[in-house]
Amino acid sequence: MWAFLGVLLLFLHEGFAQRHDADLYSFVTLPEVRALKFDITHVDRARQLPGYWFVAPYGQIDPENPTQKYEQYQIGPYIYDNDGMLIWAGSPATENRNAFDFKANWNMDGEPHLSFILQHEFDDSDRGSGVIMNNNYEYEYHVGVTNDLSAFNMHEFNILDGGKTALACTYRSQVVSLDDFDRPDEESWVITGGFVELDVETADVLFEWNSRDQIPITESVKFHPWDNPQGEPGWDYVHINAVDKNADGDYIISMRFTNTIYMISGQDGHIMWRLGGTDSSTTDFDQDFTFSKQHDVKFVESNSTHHLISFINNASDESENDEDLSSALFVEVDVSTEPMTARVIKRLERPDKGLSRLRGNVQPLPNGNTFVGWSQWGYHAEYDPDGEVLMYAQFASERFSSYRSYKFDWVGRPTAPPDMVTFVYGANDLDMMTIVHISWNGATDVAGYNFYARAYDRGEDIFIGYINKTSFETMFIGDGYMDWISAEAVDINGIVMGTTPVQRTEVPANWKAVGFTGSSSGPIPDDPAIIMTSKDGDDDYDGAFTTDDRKAIIYSQTKEVAAAVYKAYGVIQVMGGIVILLLTLCCIFGVVVGVRCFLRRRKMRSYQHIPSEEGQPVEEIQLRSNVDD
Ligand SMILES: *[C@@H]1O[C@H](CO)[C@@H](O)[C@H](O)[C@H]1NC(C)=O
Numbered sequence: 001m002w003a004f005l006g007v008l009l010l011f012l013h014e015g016f017a018q019r020h021d022a023d024l025y026s027f028v029t030l031p032e033v034r035a036l037k038f039d040i041t042h043v044d045r046a047r048q049l050p051g052y053w054f055v056a057p058y059g060q061i062d063p064e065n066p067t068q069k070y071e072q073y074q075i076g077p078y079i080y081d082n083d084g085m086l087i088w089a090g091s092p093a094t095e096n097r098n099a100f101d102f103k104a105n106w107n108m109d110g111e112p113h114l115s116f117i118l119q120h121e122f123d124d125s126d127r128g129s130g131v132i133m134n135n136n137y138e139y140e141y142h143v144g145v146t147n148d149l150s151a152f153n154m155h156e157f158n159i160l161d162g163g164k165t166a167l168a169c170t171y172r173s174q175v176v177s178l179d180d181f182d183r184p185d186e187e188s189w190v191i192t193g194g195f196v197e198l199d200v201e202t203a204d205v206l207f208e209w210n211s212r213d214q215i216p217i218t219e220s221v222k223f224h225p226w227d228n229p230q231g232e233p234g235w236d237y238v239h240i241n242a243v244d245k246n247a248d249g250d251y252i253i254s255m256r257f258t259n260t261i262y263m264i265s266g267q268d269g270h271i272m273w274r275l276g277g278t279d280s281s282t283t284d285f286d287q288d289f290t291f292s293k294q295h296d297v298k299f300v301e302s303n304s305t306h307h308l309i310s311f312i313n314n315a316s317d318e319s320e321n322d323e324d325l326s327s328a329l330f331v332e333v334d335v336s337t338e339p340m341t342a343r344v345i346k347r348l349e350r351p352d353k354g355l356s357r358l359r360g361n362v363q364p365l366p367n368g369n370t371f372v373g374w375s376q377w378g379y380h381a382e383y384d385p386d387g388e389v390l391m392y393a394q395f396a397s398e399r400f401s402s403y404r405s406y407k408f409d410w411v412g413r414p415t416a417p418p419d420m421v422t423f424v425y426g427a428n429d430l431d432m433m434t435i436v437h438i439s440w441n442g443a444t445d446v447a448g449y450n451f452y453a454r455a456y457d458r459g460e461d462i463f464i465g466y467i468n469k470t471s472f473e474t475m476f477i478g479d480g481y482m483d484w485i486s487a488e489a490v491d492i493n494g495i496v497m498g499t500t501p502v503q504r505t506e507v508p509a510n511w512k513a514v515g516f517t518g519s520s521s522g523p524i525p526d527d528p529a530i531i532m533t534s535k536d537g538d539d540d541y542d543g544a545f546t547t548d549d550r551k552a553i554i555y556s557q558t559k560e561v562a563a564a565v566y567k568a569y570g571v572i573q574v575m576g577g578i579v580i581l582l583l584t585l586c587c588i589f590g591v592v593v594g595v596r597c598f599l600r601r602r603k604m605r606s607y608q609h610i611p612s613e614e615g616q617p618v619e620e621i622q623l624r625s626n627v628d629d
C-alpha cells in the first residue's frame with residue numbers, strides 16, 4: 001500500500017514540476033504569498049559575515065497595470081537569511097507594488113529600521129514615497145513628494161546618520177538652449193538630474209541641486225550635437241542614479257549618462273570636482289583606471305583631503321560594452337595633491353565574469369567583507385577583504401531582478417502573531433492526528449514552537465509538544481484530535497517571543513467523504529490531558545483506550561500516515577495550495593481507510609466469522625502480511 005502511495009506521490013510530483021513555479025515558495029500559513037527561492041553557492045561559509053539579505057524583487061521596472069486575475073504576492077521588499085531561508089515577505093504590506101533600495105538602517109536612533117522606496121502607482125494616483133518602518137514592521141514615515149515632481153525617484157532613498165533627513169534623486173523635464181552644441185537658435189526639452197535632501201518627518205525639501213545650469217549637454221554620452229530637439233519629457237541627458245553626503249556636508253553623485261561622478265558643495269551647490277570615467281577631458285584627476293555606466297557611488301570614508309568611495313563600474317549597457325566585465329570599485333581620491341589623484345584600491349569582479357547590464361550596488365560590511373548586488377535575477381555575492389568570493393547566489397527565477405541587494409544584521413519583532421493553520425485527519429475516533437503549520441512572517445531568532453490544546457473553549461491549556469523551527473514554515477504532528485490549539489514561538493533560551501490566538505482546528509466539510517468510518521457527524525475532539533497521559537505511559541495503558549494490541553498497530557500506522565503526509569507536504573510546498581493538500585490527503589486517507597476496513601474485517605472475521613461483503617484480494621494479502629510481521 002505504501003508503495004502505491006509512493007507512486008501516487010511521484011505522479012503528483014511529476015505533474016507539479018511541469019507547472020514551472022518550482023522557483024517559488026508556497027506556504028500553508030500564507031497561501032497568498034509566493035516568495036522567490038534562491039540558488040546559493042557557499043564557497044567559504046565560515047568567513048561570511050553573519051546577517052540577512054535585503055532584496056526587493058521586481059518583474060518589470062515600471063508599475064504594472066492592475067488585472068482582473070487573482071495575483072499572489074511576489075514582488076516587494078523581502079528579507080532572507082544567509083541560507084536563502086525566507087524571514088520576511090513584505091509584498092502583502094506593499095500590495096505587490098515595486099519596491100527599491102530596500103535595506104535595514106541602524107543609523108537612525110539606535111533602533112533597527114527598514115527603509116525602501118515604494119514606487120508610484122501605475123496611474124500616478126500615488127506619487128510614491130520613501131518608506132520607513134520600525135522593526136515591528138509598522139510604518140513610521142511615508143516621505144512623500146511635496147514639490148512639483150511627478151514621482152519619488154526609484155534610485156535612492158539614503159537615510160543619513162541620525163535619521164532626520166534623507167537623500168533622493170530627482171528627474172525633472174526642463175527646456176535648455178542648444179548653444180553648447182553650437183545651435184544657439186534651438187531649444188530642446190531635456191530631463192535634468194538632481195537630488196534633494198528631505199526632512200524625514202515632513203518630507204519638506206531642505207536642499208535641492210539640479211544639473212541644468214552646471215552640467216552642459218556636451219558632457220552627455222546620450223545626447224549628441226546631431227540629435228534633434230525633443231518635446232517633453234526630453235533627452236535623459238545625465239541620468240542620476242546615486243547620491244551620498246559626507247560629514248563635511250558635501251554631496252557625491254553619480255551620473256550614468258556622463259560616465260562621471262561629481263562632488264557637489266553643500267555650501268553653494270557648485271561642482272567641486274569631477275571624477276570622469278572615460279573622457280580624460282572631463283576628469284579633474286590623475287587616475288589609473290576608467291569606469292563607465294556606474295552605479296551606487298557612496299562615501300566609505302571622507303575627510304577634507306581624502307575620500308574613499310565605492311561604486312559599481314557597470315561598464316556596459318543595452319547598447320555597448322566598454323570593458324569585458326562589471327566590477328565593484330573602491331577608489332581613494334586625494335584632493336590635497338596637485339594634480340589631484342584617484343587610485344583603485346580594490347576591484348571586485350563579478351564571480352561569473354559577466355556584465356551587469358542592469359543596475360547594482362556595493363556595500364562594505366563591518367568586518368571588511370564586501371557585499372555586491374549585481375542586480376539581474378537577484379545575483380549577489382560576498383567577498384573577503386582581499387576580494388576572494390565567499391558566496392554567490394541568485395533567484396531561482398529568471399523572471400525577477402532586484403535593483404540593489406544588501407546584507408545587514410536584523411532583529412525582526414512583528415506585532416502580528418505567528419500564523420497557524422491546523423487540520424485534523426483520521427479514520428476513526430481512536431486514530432486521529434492533528435497537523436499544525438506555523439510561521440511568523442518577519443520574526444528573527446525563533447528557535448522553535450510550543451503547542452498547546454484545550455479540551456473545550458475555556459479549558460486549561462495542555463502542552464502537546466515542541467518542535468524546532470525548520471524553515472520559514474514548520475509543521476508539527478500531534479496525536480489525537482486536538483481542537484482549541486495555540487502556539488508559542490520561543491527563542492534559543494525557551495523565552496516566549498510571541499503567542500498565537502487559540503484557534504479551532506479545521507475539519508473536513510464531509511467526514512464520510514474523506515473516509516472517516518465513525519459517526520457521520522465526525523469525531524469528537526480529544527481531551528488533550530488524556531492523550532498526553534496515555535502517551536507518557538506507552539506500555540501501561542490505563543484501559544481508557546484499549547487493552548488490545550490493535551492500539552499498537554493503529555498507533556504505528558498513524559505514524560506511517562504521518563510520514564506520508566509529511567512527504568505529501570513537501571510536494572505541496574512545490575505546488576502550493578491548500579486545496580491540493582486536502583485532495584492529496586483525501587487520497588491518502590481514502591486508501592488508509594480502505595485498508596483499515598479490511599484490517600477490521602479480518603480481525604472481526606477471525607473472532608466473529610462475519611463474511612466479507614466485498615473483496616480486494618491484493619490489498620488484503622498485503623495487509624495480512626503487514627499485520628502478521
Ligand atoms: C584624511 O584621511 C587620510 C586617509 O585616511 C589620512 O591620511 C589623513 O590624515 C586624513 N586627514 C585628516 C585631516 O584627518
Ligand SMILES: *[C@@H]1O[C@H](CO)[C@@H](O)[C@H](O)[C@H]1NC(C)=O
Pocket residue numbers: 466467468
Ligand atoms: C532542536 O534543535 C536542537 C539544537 O539543534 C537539538 O539539540 C534538539 O534535539 C532539537 N529538538 C527537537 C525536538 O528536535
